Amino acid sequence: MPDQSGDAERRRVVITGIGVVAPGGIGRKRFWDLLVSGRTATRRISHFDPTPFRSQIAAECDFDPAEHNLTPREIRRCDRMAQFAIVCAREALADSAIDLGRIDPARVGVCVGTAVGATVSLEQEYVVVSDSGAHWQVDQGYAVPHLYDYLVPSSVAAEVAWQVGAEGPAAVVSTGCTSGIDAVAHAVELIREGAVDVMVAGASDAPISPITVACFDAIKATSPRNDDPEHASRPFDRTRDGFVLGEGAAMFVLESAAHAERRGASRYAEIAGFGSRCNAYHMTGLRPDGREMAEAIRVALAEARVNPDEVVINNLTLRTKRIGE
Incomplete structure (x- = not known):
């Protein structure tokens, strides 16, 4: 039944589930343990040979999609970023103990933030269809059937919605570094206005690819501290020289407070x-x-x-450069 509790007063929104894919820790518990222990997951890039680049380090996820129950078809179809989002959404739903089978699917929505979308797969496929850039006129005969999904950022929201059976609003927010928090804000607004009772919302990015590294190299935004990756990220330090590129994802299950209360759900927090x-x-x-x-x-x-x-508590997004801090 739709939540009508906010007709006279703004609906309150709570977080009831969390899913995480992060460097050094897949799953919310492992990620939290990494944070509180003060350990870093930054290392030399292993996804490709970074030797030609100014910054050769990143925070990579040790992620095998097959180990997280993605089917061979899903692995072929989905960019690494979408794989992260799916695994996170599943964990968040399990963590929330919500039974979506008992909820009108039209009252469940999805909103995913992403800064660079399916950059990794799109770059890899362009290499194939252009014969490593030799031909400006690409040969569509070599294109994979799901190349369109890589090109269109909204595909990740559709993929997550498909996975969880959500038939409500599905959207992608892309606002650079703030994509994730803006996606959560959009999800909160949908719940507040009564369009949905439940949202799966968060962000996912897998930007560690030559083209992305080159983009940040060009503006000298990332740290060149390649000989000391563990200490390269040093915001507010007088010797800071750029941020460290990373990949990962996090998803929340958001519910109206009334909906969560009716099913006796535990809450992590309220988004006020x-x-x-x-x-x-x-x-x-x-x-x-x-x-x-x-x-x-x-x-x-x-x-x-x-x-x-x-x-x-204040959580800050830092560029680790003198300009911006």
């Missing part, structure tokens, strides 16, 4: 407010006064009805 702003200034640079970031924080606090002095 969010704010989003664009500085309309520069693709990678920030205004010196940082007013757009400050405004986004003010909006989130106001929506959550929280005073700044009540905030206990």
